[in-house]
Amino acid sequence: MKIGILTFNWAINYGAVLQMYAEYKYLSKDNEVYVINYVPDYFANMYNKRIFYTQIRFKTAIKKLMEKFIKFEQYKKFEKFINENMLLTEKAKNRNELSKIINKFDLVIVGSDQVWNYDITKEYIGDYLLYNINCNKISYAASLGKNEIKRELVDLFCESLEKFDFVSLREKTSIDYVNKICKGKKYNLCIDPVFLISSNEWKKISENSNYKIPRNGYVLVYMLEYNPNLLKTARYLSEKYNIPVLSIEIPFIRFFGKNFGIKKLHDVGPIDFVKLFLKAKYILTNSFHGTAFSLIFHKPFISFAHSKVNSRMENLLSLYQLENVQIKNTLNNFEIVEEILKKTQKAYSNLENKEISKVIENSKQYLVEALKKIELKLKREKHEK
Incomplete structure (x- = not known):
């Protein structure tokens, strides 16, 4: 047909x-x-x-x-x-x-x-x-x-x-x-x-990328709208694990205050995007597809609420029994960060029994x-x- x-x-x-x-x-x-x-x-x-x-x-x-x-x-x-x-x-x-x-x-x-x-x-x-x-x-x-x-x-x-x-x-x-x-x-x-398509198929696609990434791991940021909580969390994880923060930048230039020690990547193509998610140690995102690829590759990640189109992420997270794990308000302590990272990791066990x-x-x-x-x-x- x-x-x-x-x-x-x-x-x-x-x-x-x-x-x-x-x-x-x-x-x-x-x-x-x-x-x-x-x-x-x-x-x-x-x-x-x-x-x-x-x-x-x-x-x-x-x-x-x-x-x-x-x-x-x-x-x-x-x-x-x-x-x-x-x-x-x-x-x-x-x-x-x-x-x-x-x-x-x-x-x-x-x-x-x-x-x-x-x-x-x-x-x-x-x-x-x-x-x-x-x-x-x-x-x-x-x-x-x-x-x-x-x-x-x-x-x-x-x-x-x-x-x-x-x-x-x-x-x-x-x-x-x-x-x-x-x-x-x-x-x-x-x-x-x-x-x-399966995670293995996505992994195979990522093999076509020759994008250079840090050998000892990194925190990946994919931020569609400015979120200070996300940036604070990136700096916290970077300092705790002594790894750099990489940010996949959207196609439009944006300027926001301090860069929080983040390396902005302006030359990432679609295949590079997949590779960066696959190889990341931790992922922080307020994007639906950022959340999706974190889940596909079974990554410890934190989803931050988007001010306008958040229902899509909430629906997706619920399929993994990850309701109420998004950071939506001001982040006052990083104990919440550790709790969410553990919850996302646990969500990948017995996936055949989950709604996804x-x-x-x-x-x-x-x-x-x-x-x-x-x-x-x-x-x-x-x-x-």
Whole structure:
């Protein structure tokens, strides 16, 4: 079957690219799979490497100039990883071009990632819902990114989801919410695609990285928003175990007070990202995918609450019976740090008895059954012609 994946292929973002890769790799075992290269100018400009593509203030231009030089290697590695590991369609910049590409596929899978988060997609939300686009369509672990949808978008969501052959979401809270506003359809809970391939497969991928790392271990920081508690904890662990702190930096330059002795890494590609998580002694993160890879590699780690999109991490942690281990408030003593590290390590025992194993298996089964039914539908349509 010829399948197109519609997700955020334009994002220079570790989670976005690695979840896309995992979904692509898993589906490619038995299908001809492409990533739909949908990049309207609005999205392209988020990571535009040009400095003066539009009129901007002098200070902004200086910042972009710094980003261009500092992040050049990082951008290059992302581009190389995508081009070498996935097949992309021709580029579509608008809805008409997207529809023409979609017509070439037997099935379109929307997701994973926050494809149904209006704060990201803005006026393109209808495209990611495939609104009024006639095709065989399912979603896989699509995320709303938050606990509810804007009131003015409810009708669009319900009308669009009704036309999907199968729908799965990434968070249980989203399923509970969508069940209330868009009744009459079954909504499935599916795990983020990074869990569809095994830790051994991720380890094998990391072997392609030649990124140099400290021999005697390190504390890894992956911070999507500034968090002083996270930085204090990094310094504490660094001093206690006499190991350095490495920080994987996001694609945008940010400045925050003291650097706490942290070495910022601006040249980390997707494969390097996997390697850094695999080899870390301790991990501190307020990222969903940072949490995911910590769990995949069975690392002692601490999850710090994110101010806007924390429900995703809470849902994921609960699958490992790690409820109430996040640091959410001011950190007053480091005894809490030690307790959480011990709890995360204990969570990896008897994983087959934990909810995570069931959800992974159910997610794979969801894809198997959905694809089978689409294949039968295609055969029936062909026969009727």
